[in-house]
Amino acid sequence: MKASSQYNHLKIEKKWQKNWETQGTYKTDKPNKKKKMYILDMFPYPSGAGLHVGHPRGYIGSDVYARMNRMKGFNVLHPMGFDSFGLPAEQYAIQTKKHPGPFTDKLVAQYKKQLEVIGFSYDWSREVSTHRPEYYKWTQWIFLKLYDAWYDSKKNKARAIEELVVLFEKSGTKSVAAVTDSNTPTFTAKEWQAFSSIEKQNILMQYRLAYEGFAEVNWCEELGTVLANDEIVDGPTGPVSERGGFPVIKKTMRQWFMRITAYADRLLQDLQPLDWPNNIKEIQKNWIGKSEGSELTFNLQTASGSLAEVTVFTTRADTLFGVTYIVLAPEYPFLPEWQNVISNWSEVDIYIKSVAQKEENERTSADKEKTGVQLKGLVAVNPANGEEVPVWIADYVLANYGTGAVMGVPQHDERDFNFATKYKLNIIDRPLVDKIEITKKVGGSIVTKYKMRDAIFARQRYWGEPIPLRHAVNGLIVPLKEKQLPLQLPNVKSYEPSGNGESPLSRVKDWVKEGYETNTMPGWAGSSWYFLRYMDPTNAKAFAGEKAIDYWKDVDMYVGGAEHATGHLLYSRFWHKFLYDMGYVPTKEPFKALRNQGLIGGSDGRKMSKRWGNVINPDDVVKLYGADSLRVFEMFLGPFESHLPWSTEGIIGSRRFIERVWRLNDKLTDTKTISKILHKTIKKVTEDIQSFSFNTAVSSLMICLNEFEKNGVGEKDFQIFLQLLAPFAPHIAEELWKGAESIHLAGWPKYNPKFLIEDEITIGVQVNGKVRAEITLSKDASKEDIEVAALSLPRIKEFLQGVTVKKIIVVPGRVINIVVAE
RNA sequence: GCCCGAGUGGUGGAAUGGUAGACACGGGGGACUUAAAAUCCCCUGCCCUCACCGGCGUGUGGGUUCGAGUCCCACCUCGGGCACCA
Numbered sequence: 001m002k003a004s005s006q007y008n009h010l011k012i013e014k015k016w017q018k019n020w021e022t023q024g025t026y027k028t029d030k031p032n033k034k035k036k037m038y039i040l041d042m043f044p045y046p047s048g049a050g051l052h053v054g055h056p057r058g059y060i061g062s063d064v065y066a067r068m069n070r071m072k073g074f075n076v077l078h079p080m081g082f083d084s085f086g087l088p089a090e091q092y093a094i095q096t097k098k099h100p101g102p103f104t105d106k107l108v109a110q111y112k113k114q115l116e117v118i119g120f121s122y123d124w125s126r127e128v129s130t131h132r133p134e135y136y137k138w139t140q141w142i143f144l145k146l147y148d149a150w151y152d153s154k155k156n157k158a159r160a161i162e163e164l165v166v167l168f169e170k171s172g173t174k175s176v177a178a179v180t181d182s183n184t185p186t187f188t189a190k191e192w193q194a195f196s197s198i199e200k201q202n203i204l205m206q207y208r209l210a211y212e213g214f215a216e217v218n219w220c221e222e223l224g225t226v227l228a229n230d231e232i233v234d235g236p237t238g239p240v241s242e243r244g245g246f247p248v249i250k251k252t253m254r255q256w257f258m259r260i261t262a263y264a265d266r267l268l269q270d271l272q273p274l275d276w277p278n279n280i281k282e283i284q285k286n287w288i289g290k291s292e293g294s295e296l297t298f299n300l301q302t303a304s305g306s307l308a309e310v311t312v313f314t315t316r317a318d319t320l321f322g323v324t325y326i327v328l329a330p331e332y333p334f335l336p337e338w339q340n341v342i343s344n345w346s347e348v349d350i351y352i353k354s355v356a357q358k359e360e361n362e363r364t365s366a367d368k369e370k371t372g373v374q375l376k377g378l379v380a381v382n383p384a385n386g387e388e389v390p391v392w393i394a395d396y397v398l399a400n401y402g403t404g405a406v407m408g409v410p411q412h413d414e415r416d417f418n419f420a421t422k423y424k425l426n427i428i429d430r431p432l433v434d435k436i437e438i439t440k441k442v443g444g445s446i447v448t449k450y451k452m453r454d455a456i457f458a459r460q461r462y463w464g465e466p467i468p469l470r471h472a473v474n475g476l477i478v479p480l481k482e483k484q485l486p487l488q489l490p491n492v493k494s495y496e497p498s499g500n501g502e503s504p505l506s507r508v509k510d511w512v513k514e515g516y517e518t519n520t521m522p523g524w525a526g527s528s529w530y531f532l533r534y535m536d537p538t539n540a541k542a543f544a545g546e547k548a549i550d551y552w553k554d555v556d557m558y559v560g561g562a563e564h565a566t567g568h569l570l571y572s573r574f575w576h577k578f579l580y581d582m583g584y585v586p587t588k589e590p591f592k593a594l595r596n597q598g599l600i601g602g603s604d605g606r607k608m609s610k611r612w613g614n615v616i617n618p619d620d621v622v623k624l625y626g627a628d629s630l631r632v633f634e635m636f637l638g639p640f641e642s643h644l645p646w647s648t649e650g651i652i653g654s655r656r657f658i659e660r661v662w663r664l665n666d667k668l669t670d671t672k673t674i675s676k677i678l679h680k681t682i683k684k685v686t687e688d689i690q691s692f693s694f695n696t697a698v699s700s701l702m703i704c705l706n707e708f709e710k711n712g713v714g715e716k717d718f719q720i721f722l723q724l725l726a727p728f729a730p731h732i733a734e735e736l737w738k739g740a741e742s743i744h745l746a747g748w749p750k751y752n753p754k755f756l757i758e759d760e761i762t763i764g765v766q767v768n769g770k771v772r773a774e775i776t777l778s779k780d781a782s783k784e785d786i787e788v789a790a791l792s793l794p795r796i797k798e799f800l801q802g803v804t805v806k807k808i809i810v811v812p813g814r815v816i817n818i819v820v821a822e
Numbered sequence: 823g824c825c826c827g828a829g830u831g832g833u834g835g836a837a838u839g840g841u842a843g844a845c846a847c848g849g850g851g852g853a854c855u856u857a858a859a860a861u862c863c864c865c866u867g868c869c870c871u872c873a874c875c876g877g878c879g880u881g882u883g884g885g886u887u888c889g890a891g892u893c894c895c896a897c898c899u900c901g902g903g904c905a906c907c908a
Contacts, residue, residue, distance in 0.1 A: 279827065282827095285825090287904080289907065313907095316908080370906075406908045565903080566904095642828095647834070656846095695834095696835095699836075703845065768889085814841080817840080819889090
């Protein structure tokens with residue numbers, strides 16, 4: 001700190017990082033009277049490749065935000081942890097035949113080390129890793145709560161399954177609303193009592209929020225696992241896994257599911273007040289895909305009379321009179337029952353089988369020509385006018401959306417038009433009617449449908465949380481008791497998938513003998529609630545203590561990548577709403593505010609990756625330029641949410657800025673007054689950090705420094721400047737700070753608006769909207785003063801020669817515009 | 823195809839409807855130095871000009887306005903999401 005000492009970032013940064021740790025500078029206070037602020041980063045998956053310079057960008061932004069708010073006096077919770085179950089570690093295990101646990105621990109340690117040199121203000125004593133049994137005990141616990149719950153759509157909340165059993169015992173299904181998009185049976189209390197245990201289990205399974213069922217899944221043979229839709233990409237010959245690019249096919253398998261669809265409407269409604277980026281809200285809205293329409297029933301008839309009823313879903317009930325045919329999905333469940341009355345059944349049967357063989361991707365590819373077959377011998381009767389129309393099956397109708405049946409109105413629907421044209425079906429133009437009136441008139445009902453589907457909650461792999469229940473020999477499912485948790489992952493001899501689509505756990509004899517579930521939970525299980533664990537990370541009695549949850553409540557600011565819009569951010573909201581319904585958390589939403597950071601690409605404009613040889617390692621940058629320079633640069637580079645290229649020249653500018661701060665410390669004058677520029681900078685930096693406009697905050701710090709260098713600056717001003725710099729460059733700010741305690745706890749400067757007013761203002765003088773001159777006037781100059789001054793300028797006089805002034809517009813402090821006619 | 827978002831100097835970018843290009847990188851010139859690095863000072867949107875003056879400029883074309891990068895309409899390009907959802 002002595003005059004003319006060299007700026008040695010290595011020494012300074014190491015020194016303060018150690019000091020902060022031993023002093024516990026960033027340790028979060030226990031719940032107290034102070035106002036809380038929970039500032040969270042999306043925790044990383046610790047991959048073997050390590051961090052590149054793009055990864056910390058979001059963390060730096062949230063750290064700047066956290067540091068300012070900590071200085072402002074908030075009790076800041078700013079933790080970090082690791083999402084440490086996942087496929088890469090599993091593949092490592094398969095390749096090396098070693099347990100993925102120690103490998104994961106090593107990666108976590110490596111990651112942490114890389115993060116530490118950047119100087120984040122994390123409270124590391126709250127670190128969590130999802131693969132540790134102390135943690136996943138509570139992931140399993142939440143799973144069991146979901147298993148033991150159903151959604152009461154009358155009360156619009158989740159309730160314990162025992163309460164459903166009580167309702168069934170009392171009055172059967174009479175007072176229970178059916179589950180959305182599920183064919184739950186109806187029965188009386190008496191009938192319920194007569195059901196066997198297995199029958200009861202099967203019925204309850206249709207209500208549980210975590211339930212077992214069969215589903216067509218995306219099966220990847222090479223990876224030996226089922227993949228979520230967002231883990232699949234289009235390959236040249238069909239769908240392939242995002243990781244590895246292996247082919248993916250459809251396969252029906254036993255699965256566990258999460259009944260997220262029960263929450264569809266609340267997930268949509270509660271989106272509105274959130275302080276989230278608009279595009280993320282839009283993406284979730286589209287994903288949930290609410291559509292309101294009518295269910296209308298057509299009577300199916302054969303030559304000998306009525307056969308059955310078919311209900312179609314339509315958003316265009318107003319076009320009911322224009323219906324010229326009805327189409328069912330090829331999977332429509334009653335087709336086989338009707339084979340005796342369908343005169344061309346063999347043709348129909350061949351079509352159904354050919355569709356079944358197609359992969360969904362092929363079937364639903366956008367511009368594929370529609371195909372279909374008429375069900376001969378059947379007609380459908382339009383409930384509005386009694387017209388008889390032909391009945392078809394076609395692959396463009398999806399069995400799992402709406403009712404699996406649609407009405408064809410070629411006059412008003414492009415798709416129907418194409419289909420009708422291809423198969424020479426009638427196209428008729430009929431007047432439109434009122435949607436609601438016609439729906440009522442024909443005895444239909446107004447309904448709401450969602451595109452969102454229930455989420456598959458099982459993976460056929462080893463490295464995930466075991467699902468905590470057993471299948472007894474008599475077929476009954478026995479969930480584990482809380483005190484039996486965690487159900488730890490057993491050791492296995494081989495991590496290879498079993499080949500028949502089951503998890504490696506299916507080869508562990510004892511495990512299977514005990515009836516344990518061989519599927520494990522998907523990657524998103526542990527990440528759907530981790531923010532709650534940070535509130536009270538070592539609690540052994542609950543996922544977090546009541547006191548901690550009541551104090552911390554929810555995340556005030558969540559920072560991470562936009563790629564989690566339909567995954568993590570949706571699943572977390574769902575789990576959180578469930579926990580809210582059951583009284584475990586006090587808030588309806590987990591993340592009040594959200595910001596997305598942009599990616600940093602290579603300086604060649606490509607994605608930063610080993611493949612292109614354009615990866616910049618933050619460790620190297622920190623060594624060469626220092627963490628402070630890296631932090632300042634990543635914030636200065638451009639808007640926080642923009643994707644930007646890395647620039648090795650660019651960081652030099654930030655390094656220069658830091659060094660100039662260092663040198664200025666040796667050139668302080670004895671000025672006492674707080675300068676105008678400083679007040680301006682306090683205002684700008686404070687507002688910009690608040691709004692995540694970090695780039696302009698840094699720029700205003702640079703402007704302030706430029707001015708200090710030009711005009712000189714005293715000790716007092718300089719120290720305040722350091723406080724403003726501290727969130728961005730915490731090490732140098734601490735080093736040059738003269739206060740007794742850490743600068744990072746030293747309060748946040750306030751500005752006085754009085755000092756923001758300039759004595760003199762320079763405004764532009766326009767003629768017909770074009771700037772022709774400038775004038776500098778006192779801040780108190782009246783409109784008239786400005787007019788007189790402007791009109792007397794020689795340059796302006798020239799422009800006004802031979803023309804008449806029509807109008808003069810004065811915008812105080814900005815501009816004067818003289819409007820003339822020639 | 824549908825739904826979002828974005829197009830500004832050589833580069834990253836800045837700009838409550840009010841002087842477009844802040845800040846920084848790069849480039850040019852100068853000072854210091856035996857020299858180089860570092861540092862400091864000046865210039866740097868394009869065209870014309872020695873210079874002044876001037877003209878043109880925020881993807882394209884229209885419009886609203888005294889005044890448009892900003893608002894409205896149409897189009898083009900790029901990025902993201904969804905995709906036979908009835």
